[in-house]
Amino acid sequence: MSRLTASAAPAAGRDITGATAATAADTAPAGIDAGGVAVNGGNSSPPARHTPKAGRAWRRVLLAVWLPLVLLIVWWFASANSTSPFFPPLQSILTETWKQWIVQGAWVNAVASLSNLFVGYVVGGLIGIVFGSLLWRSRYLRQSANPFVYFLYVLPAPALLPASIAIFGIGSTRQIALIAFGAIWPTLLNTLDGMRGVDAVKLDTARALRLGGWRTYFTVVLRSASPQVAAGLRASLTVAIILMVVSEMIASNSGIGYFILQAQAAFAVKKMWTGIIVLAILGTVLNLIFVLVERRVLRWYYRSRALGNS
Amino acid sequence: MIETTETVLAVDRLRKVYNEGTDAAFTAIESVSFSVSRGEFVCVVGPSGAGKTTLLRAIAGLAAPSSGTVTFEGQVLHDVPAKLGLVFQDYSRSLYPWFTNGKNIALPLAARGVPKAERASRVSDALEAVGLGHVEKKYPWELSGGMQQRVAIARALSYRPELLLMDEPYASVDAQTRFDLEDLVLRVRRELGITVVLVTHDIDEAIYLGDRIVVLSGSPSTVREVVDVPLGSERSQVETRSSDEFLILRNNLLGLVMPVRP
Numbered sequence: 001m002s003r004l005t006a007s008a009a010p011a012a013g014r015d016i017t018g019a020t021a022a023t024a025a026d027t028a029p030a031g032i033d034a035g036g037v038a039v040n041g042g043n044s045s046p047p048a049r050h051t052p053k054a055g056r057a058w059r060r061v062l063l064a065v066w067l068p069l070v071l072l073i074v075w076w077f078a079s080a081n082s083t084s085p086f087f088p089p090l091q092s093i094l095t096e097t098w099k100q101w102i103v104q105g106a107w108v109n110a111v112a113s114l115s116n117l118f119v120g121y122v123v124g125g126l127i128g129i130v131f132g133s134l135l136w137r138s139r140y141l142r143q144s145a146n147p148f149v150y151f152l153y154v155l156p157a158p159a160l161l162p163a164s165i166a167i168f169g170i171g172s173t174r175q176i177a178l179i180a181f182g183a184i185w186p187t188l189l190n191t192l193d194g195m196r197g198v199d200a201v202k203l204d205t206a207r208a209l210r211l212g213g214w215r216t217y218f219t220v221v222l223r224s225a226s227p228q229v230a231a232g233l234r235a236s237l238t239v240a241i242i243l244m245v246v247s248e249m250i251a252s253n254s255g256i257g258y259f260i261l262q263a264q265a266a267f268a269v270k271k272m273w274t275g276i277i278v279l280a281i282l283g284t285v286l287n288l289i290f291v292l293v294e295r296r297v298l299r300w301y302y303r304s305r306a307l308g309n310s
Numbered sequence: 311m312i313e314t315t316e317t318v319l320a321v322d323r324l325r326k327v328y329n330e331g332t333d334a335a336f337t338a339i340e341s342v343s344f345s346v347s348r349g350e351f352v353c354v355v356g357p358s359g360a361g362k363t364t365l366l367r368a369i370a371g372l373a374a375p376s377s378g379t380v381t382f383e384g385q386v387l388h389d390v391p392a393k394l395g396l397v398f399q400d401y402s403r404s405l406y407p408w409f410t411n412g413k414n415i416a417l418p419l420a421a422r423g424v425p426k427a428e429r430a431s432r433v434s435d436a437l438e439a440v441g442l443g444h445v446e447k448k449y450p451w452e453l454s455g456g457m458q459q460r461v462a463i464a465r466a467l468s469y470r471p472e473l474l475l476m477d478e479p480y481a482s483v484d485a486q487t488r489f490d491l492e493d494l495v496l497r498v499r500r501e502l503g504i505t506v507v508l509v510t511h512d513i514d515e516a517i518y519l520g521d522r523i524v525v526l527s528g529s530p531s532t533v534r535e536v537v538d539v540p541l542g543s544e545r546s547q548v549e550t551r552s553s554d555e556f557l558i559l560r561n562n563l564l565g566l567v568m569p570v571r572p
Contacts, residue, residue: 199403201398201404202403202404204367204398204404205396205398205404207372207389207390208372208394208395208396209418209465210390210392211417211421212421215417215421219406219409220406223409224406224408226408300408300409300449301407301408303449303451304449304451307451307452308451
């Protein structure tokens with residue numbers, strides 16, 4: 001089966017699988033670390049379990065935030081006396097952010113962006129999982145869809161922006177469609193890859209237990225592939241956020257991207273910076289939420305890996 | 311023991327060739343025939359590479375034979391029958407790490423439409439049958455290897471199969487655990503009156519457990535001999551293994567399994 005896929009897109013197909021596998025591997029080590037701390041702290045030394053665990057957790061948080069903090073401080077002081085119209089002082093950008101987004105109500109732009117993002121991402125992610133599963137299930141579908149999927153995967157989604165305006169007109173349907181389109185591919189390819197990697201013994205076991213088709217799919221195949229599906233969903237989230245902003249920059253009248261472009265066009269540089277800051281905060285928060293949900297859902301994965309490696 | 315000679319499983323001239331009709335054709339099983347009566351404990355031994363796992367997959371209905379038939383309770387097998395329990399060698403691969411032990415054991419029950427309220431008691435019965443306490447809420451990977459294999463056996467027993475098929479179930483555990491698990495299967499078999507077919511490369515284990523032993527030749531495998539084990543139904547690790555009958559059987563079997571000297 002792998003030969004067939006490879007022959008349809010020789011080098012390229014390998015690259016995709018390689019890239020997706022790397023995504024999964026990249027996300028794993030952090031999780032193993034986290035899982036290992038929790039499990040070992042919880043099991044091996046019950047009397048002194050709180051202090052080391054809390055201490056390790058603090059150190060992890062500290063390790064993660066010290067560099068951004070230092071950079072912010074550097075930015076703050078380096079820009080404090082700036083008179084350049086392009087790089088206003090950080091302090092004034094932050095005050096302006098509060099003024100623009102909270103006091104003057106620009107937050108409606110963030111709401112517009114986020115609602116598009118949410119719908120587009122959910123639709124794209126679901127399509128990715130469903131079609132990834134279908135491609136896993138049917139070799140014929142996989143063979144015939146492979147060049148087509150690869151073609152759409154390498155196509156930069158922003159290039160479809162003019163076409164999407166022509167098809168969907170102006171409005172949030174077009175933005176949602178574009179976000180969904182971009183979000184499909186990382187999830188689809190990772191789902192397919194993860195499902196093709198399901199241990200044959202686990203599938204034999206499912207047959208021996210007579211679980212049946214759907215039960216095997218939901219309790220064995222999808223579960224077994226879930227770490228890689230999650231890696232795909234995370235890559236899809238990044239793509240979706242990019243497309244959210246890009247789609248708002250052309251033929252749009254709301255959203256963070258629209259706000260940034262409007263400010264830039266009006267030479268309101270400070271105002272433009274506030275949009276970028278809001279975007280950065282939203283992106284960080286969304287990724288954080290994703291990681292927290294993933295840790296919760298895939299707890300078995302990280303904890304069993306941590307035990308296996310210790 | 312139930313004194314009937316009703317045949318539960320009949321393997322008739324089973325042959326398995328991989329990549330049949332190509333240059334890479336490989337005959338794993340030449341021709342294997344044997345039958346298993348209800349309540350019997352049959353061990354299948356053979357040297358490494360004798361196609362033991364291939365044979366087991368065919369007997370379980372997981373792989374179609376190239377020719378010949380496997381008949382289970384009068385029906386020719388095409389898929390895994392509902393009344394068959396299967397225990398794989400590698401518990402870490404056959405248990406589902408994303409489910410707790412309880413959920414693992416309840417899966418085949420759910421698939422068989424056992425009501426949810428009944429499942430919990432069936433799960434704890436199965437765990438009790440394999441000598442495990444309440445580990446329903448734990449995950450398989452939180453248990454030791456021997457305990458995990460017990461969970462796998464409990465899962466295979468939970469839906470009360472007629473035939474328990476085991477593929478080198480003790481090859482991945484340490485010696486002490488192995489003795490415990492051997493006695494466990496003997497006890498389960500005695501208490502439930504279940505028929506057991508166990509595939510192994512270990513002659514001592516086959517003699518200790520089996521009523522009869524099917525000795526396979528090397529690849530491509532055929533049945534070299536079927537040996538009766540007249541050790542009775544009460545066996546103990548120390549006494550049985552040091553008894554004269556055991557040692558005589560052991561010598562006979564070694565002669566059969568070891569390659570013929572030129």
